[in-house]
Amino acid sequence: METPGSTRNKSDDAHSHHHRYHHHHHQYLHSPPQQVNNSHGLHALNFIIILSLISIFLLFAVVLVIFLLRKVKSTENEDIINKNTEERLRKISTDSTSILFGASPDVKNKCFYGGALSKIPSSTRLAGVQVFTYREIEVATNSFCEENIIGNGRFGVVYKGILSDGSVVAVKKLNVEGKQGGDREFRFQVDLFSKLHSTYIVELLGYCADQNHRVLVFEFISNGSLQEHLHSSNKLHQPLNWGTRLRIALDCARALEFLHEYAVPSIIHRDFKCSNIVLDHNCRAKVSDLGLAKTVSGKINGEILMQVSGTNTGYLAPEYTSTGQLSTKSDVYSYGVVLLELITGRKPIDTNCPPGEHILVSWALPRLTNREKVVEMVDPALQGQFSKKELIQIAAIAAVCVQQEADYRPLMTDVVQSLIPLVKNHSTSFPSNRFHSRTVSPSS
Numbered sequence: 442m443e444t445p446g447s448t449r450n451k452s453d454d455a456h457s458h459h460h461r462y463h464h465h466h467h468q469y470l471h472s473p474p475q476q477v478n479n480s481h482g483l484h485a486l487n488f489i490i491i492l493s494l495i496s497i498f499l500l501f502a503v504v505l506v507i508f509l510l511r512k513v514k515s516t517e518n519e520d521i522i523n524k525n526t527e528e529r530l531r532k533i534s535t536d537s538t539s540i541l542f543g544a545s546p547d548v549k550n551k552c553f554y555g556g557a558l559s560k561i562p563s564s565t566r567l568a569g570v571q572v573f574t575y576r577e578i579e580v581a582t583n584s585f586c587e588e589n590i591i592g593n594g595r596f597g598v599v600y601k602g603i604l605s606d607g608s609v610v611a612v613k614k615l616n617v618e619g620k621q622g623g624d625r626e627f628r629f630q631v632d633l634f635s636k637l638h639s640t641y642i643v644e645l646l647g648y649c650a651d652q653n654h655r656v657l658v659f660e661f662i663s664n665g666s667l668q669e670h671l672h673s674s675n676k677l678h679q680p681l682n683w684g685t686r687l688r689i690a691l692d693c694a695r696a697l698e699f700l701h702e703y704a705v706p707s708i709i710h711r712d713f714k715c716s717n718i719v720l721d722h723n724c725r726a727k728v729s730d731l732g733l734a735k736t737v738s739g740k741i742n743g744e745i746l747m748q749v750s751g752t753n754t755g756y757l758a759p760e761y762t763s764t765g766q767l768s769t770k771s772d773v774y775s776y777g778v779v780l781l782e783l784i785t786g787r788k789p790i791d792t793n794c795p796p797g798e799h800i801l802v803s804w805a806l807p808r809l810t811n812r813e814k815v816v817e818m819v820d821p822a823l824q825g826q827f828s829k830k831e832l833i834q835i836a837a838i839a840a841v842c843v844q845q846e847a848d849y850r851p852l853m854t855d856v857v858q859s860l861i862p863l864v865k866n867h868s869t870s871f872p873s874n875r876f877h878s879r880t881v882s883p884s885s
Contacts, residue, residue, distance in 0.1 A: 755789025777842025
């Protein structure tokens with residue numbers, strides 16, 4: 442049986458236990474333990490790591506997609522290129538087959554251009570220039586017989602030829618066998634001539650190439666070269682009259698004007714001389730043989746340095762012979778020499794002349810501005826049949842063209858403009874006549 446004292450003690454123990462429970466519970470609620478903080482930090486770190494990995498994966502996926510797209514596009518482009526290439530090769534193969542089937546037997550002997558003229562596809566032509574087989578050239582020139590030779594120069598022999606359709610042509614067989622860069626020079630000439638279309642330049646009609654031969658086919662100019670008319674000793678041609686000489690001077694000036702100021706880029710003839718000027722049946726002049734020609738970019742009077750080349754040093758400008766400096770003004774000097782030949786009938790260099798008169802320019806230059814002495818210089822073959830007024834004007838043009846300093850020489854367009862009124866006035870005063878038939882007083 443419990444006494445009051447024991448009851449009180451039990452009550453006190455229960456109260457004390459309840460107080461301790463509430464104290465610890467309150468302490469638990471209001472004092473966060475260290476373990477909870479550590480758990481929250483770990484979760485946050487894991488979240489950041491996962492987010493970073495996801496971002497890296499997404500970036501990698503984007504880069505991979507871009508790479509795959511580019512590769513697919515590149516593959517498509519390659520397929521297109523390959524397809525186009527195959528089509529071109531198939532077309533070339535077809536064209537080559539059509540050439541071979543229509544070609545002469547010489548095609549089988551390693552001639553890589555060929556075919557009868559009427560059977561060659563237009564795709565094998567270069568800017569209207571015809572492609573010939575070597576067999577066709579042989580037939581046209583009667584196997585390059587000596588009787589058909591009409592010219593012989595440093596680059597080859599020129600033959601007269603007759604094509605199957607009856608056309609008369611000049612066939613130039615180039616000396617490129619065994620020469621370094623010979624094929625490159627041939628291609629340059631074909632490319633150059635095929636783009637030159639002028640009344641005053643001999644036209645390229647076609648070409649032929651195989652492993653051993655390089656041939657150019659030009660229009661045939663029937664009346665020979667100016668060299669033959671002025672300096673030939675066999676007297677095959679009558680002396681050219683004064684009016685014809687004026688017209689030839691203008692034609693040649695127009696040819697050089699075209700090369701210098703209308704061709705793009707400008708072209709330096711580099712070998713302008715009487716033997717490279719041919720005359721038709723009306724004695725109208727055309728310039729030929731651009732085998733030494735050089736193109737110059739930039740200004741009209743562009744300059745280049747070249748190794749001196751030329752078949753006659755009497756035509757070469759002094760700055761070219763001394764330093765190799767070449768420009769359009771070098772051609773102007775050569776043109777001035779040709780003018781002196783038209784006036785005097787003399788060669789640029791002639792050791793048969795009296796001492797002090799061997800070099801035409803040196804002898805003529807001091808006399809060109811003297812009205813009395815310039816008359817004494819005139820070609821005796823003219824027999825006094827010329828206009829003194831026109832002579833003085835032509836002599837003045839020649840004098841400025843052969844100046845020692847290139848900068849003092851005129852542009853060819855200025856020469857043309859100076860000659861036009863002379864030729865026009867002469868033609869008006871005296872009807873056209875190629876040779877002597879009318880006497881013109883030297884004092885007129």
